[in-house]
Amino acid sequence: MEYSEQRIKIAVQKSGRLTDHSIDLLERCGLKVTRSKDKLICYGENMPIDLLLVRDDDIPGLVSDDVCDLGIVGLNVVEEKRLKLEQEGSKGMFKHIFELEFGQCRLSIAAPENVQYDGPDSLENTIIATSYVSLLTDYLTKNSITAEVVFLSGAVEIAPKLGRADFICDLVSSGNTLRANALREVAVLLESEAVVIQTLAPLGDEKQALVDKIIQRLDGVLKVHDSKYIMLHAPRSALPQIRALLPGSEVPTVMPLEGNDDKVAIHAVCRENVFWETLENLKAAGASSLLVLPVEKMLA
Ligand code: PRT
Ligand code: ZN
Numbered sequence: 088m089e090y091s092e093q094r095i096k097i098a099v100q101k102s103g104r105l106t107d108h109s110i111d112l113l114e115r116c117g118l119k120v121t122r123s124k125d126k127l128i129c130y131g132e133n134m135p136i137d138l139l140l141v142r143d144d145d146i147p148g149l150v151s152d153d154v155c156d157l158g159i160v161g162l163n164v165v166e167e168k169r170l171k172l173e174q175e176g177s178k179g180m181f182k183h184i185f186e187l188e189f190g191q192c193r194l195s196i197a198a199p200e201n202v203q204y205d206g207p208d209s210l211e212n213t214i215i216a217t218s219y220v221s222l223l224t225d226y227l228t229k230n231s232i233t234a235e236v237v238f239l240s241g242a243v244e245i246a247p248k249l250g251r252a253d254f255i256c257d258l259v260s261s262g263n264t265l266r267a268n269a270l271r272e273v274a275v276l277l278e279s280e281a282v283v284i285q286t287l288a289p290l291g292d293e294k295q296a297l298v299d300k301i302i303q304r305l306d307g308v309l310k311v312h313d314s315k316y317i318m319l320h321a322p323r324s325a326l327p328q329i330r331a332l333l334p335g336s337e338v339p340t341v342m343p344l345e346g347n348d349d350k351v352a353i354h355a356v357c358r359e360n361v362f363w364e365t366l367e368n369l370k371a372a373g374a375s376s377l378l379v380l381p382v383e384k385m386l387a
Contacts, residue, residue, distance in 0.1 A: 093135060094137055095156050095157065095297050095298060096154070096155040097113070097138050097139065098141055098158035099139065099141075099159050100143040101127075101142060102140075105143060105160070105189070105190050108189040109159040113136075113138070113301075116304035117304060118131050118134050126140065127139065143160050146284075147284065150181040151168075151180040151181045153180070153288040155286070156294060157283055157284065157285050158181070160284065161190050161192070161280070162183070162277070163192070163277060165181075166222060167220075167221050170224075174221055174224070181284045181286055181287060182284065182285055182287060183282050183283075184282075184302065185283040187280065187305070188280060188309055189281050190280050191280045192280075193259055193260075193275045193277060193278050194256065194257070195256070195258075195273070196210070196254055196273050196276065197256075199269060199271075201269075202253070210230075210254060211234065212233060213234050214234070214235045214237055214254075215234050215235070215237065216247075217239065218238065218239060218241070219276075248268065248269075307384055307386050307387075308384075310358070311384060314381075314382040314385065315359075316354070317354070317356075317357055317378070317379050318354050318380070319352070319377045320351070320353075320374065320376045321350065321369075321374045322349055324373075325374070326351070326353075332365060333357055334357050334358075334361060334365055335358035335359040336356060339353050340353070356385070
């Protein structure tokens with residue numbers, strides 16, 4: 088394939104927790120790519136968009152250096168890189184533009200179960216192991232704490248057991264790993280999820296229009312998550328009560344029913360799941376012929 092500079096390059100994690108979600112999401116935005124586990128690049132078949140498959144830690148750098156126009160990566164990795172560059176006196180050439188509602192986790196300090204923790208002061212003059220040196224150093228500086236930060240690239244949780252650290256600072260999602268290592272979460276430094284970052288280098292009108300289109304589609308895909316289309320019949324007099332019962336809905340469409348002046352048909356998009364209890368409450372308010380449908384796409 089001849090490579091055109093007008094194609095958008097998106098850096099995506101090659102193999103890890105964010106990979107499937109990232110590619111699925113782009114596919115739900117209409118992008119068709121030939122997936123290949125061993126290749127560095129997946130070419131878009133129907134849009135001028137290609138995916139660069141790399142380690143997540145490299146994504147902010149690739150976007151900052153303008154090798155890629157966009158990147159999908161955890162906010163934890165973005166913030167660590169941004170602070171690292173700042174601490175080195177330079178500036179990240181990327182901006183965080185969109186949250187993707189997956190990959191949720193938090194960067195937390197954890198203490199061994201038998202060690203007392205009474206707030207950040209308990210960290211004074213201790214050793215803390217982490218893969219997130221910049222985020223942790225920033226937290227300690229902001230809290231005026233002097234502590235030794237030890238970098239570990241993996242298996243941070245076992246550092247206290249091995250006597251290499253008093254505390255750790257690592258990502259937590261369910262908390263099972265901490266519990267399995269007799270640790271407890273004592274402070275949250277950052278709430279994280281996957282985000283889209285964009286290079287600060289100007290893209291040109293054509294590429295920027297394509298980026299805007301992808302973001303609009305991502306927004307549409309995420310908005311329909313949990314959204315339902317609900318249809319029902321109801322007495323005209325019950326309309327205010329029915330409207331109040333529709334979860335997260337905008338103004339519903341109300342239509343007359345042929346040959347029945349007292350009843351109307353109501354259609355509404357509910358931006359939350361519609362549970363059986365809601366249907367039962369709607370029925371008790373006079374609704375009948377209730378139908379709930381999934382929403383596939385939405386464009387505001
Ligand atoms: O090879 P590459 O460098 O690309 O991958 P990686 O091993 O660095 O990253 P990966 O695939 O493990 O995670 C990618 C991203 O997923 C992270 O940067 C976060 O943004 C996000 N994420 C969400 C998580 C977790 N949840 C998570 N629980 N990343 C890591 N963990 C680890 C955590 O480090 C700890 O070891 O899972 C363990 C804790 O999980 P719980 O559920 O036991 O609390
Ligand atoms: Zn990584």
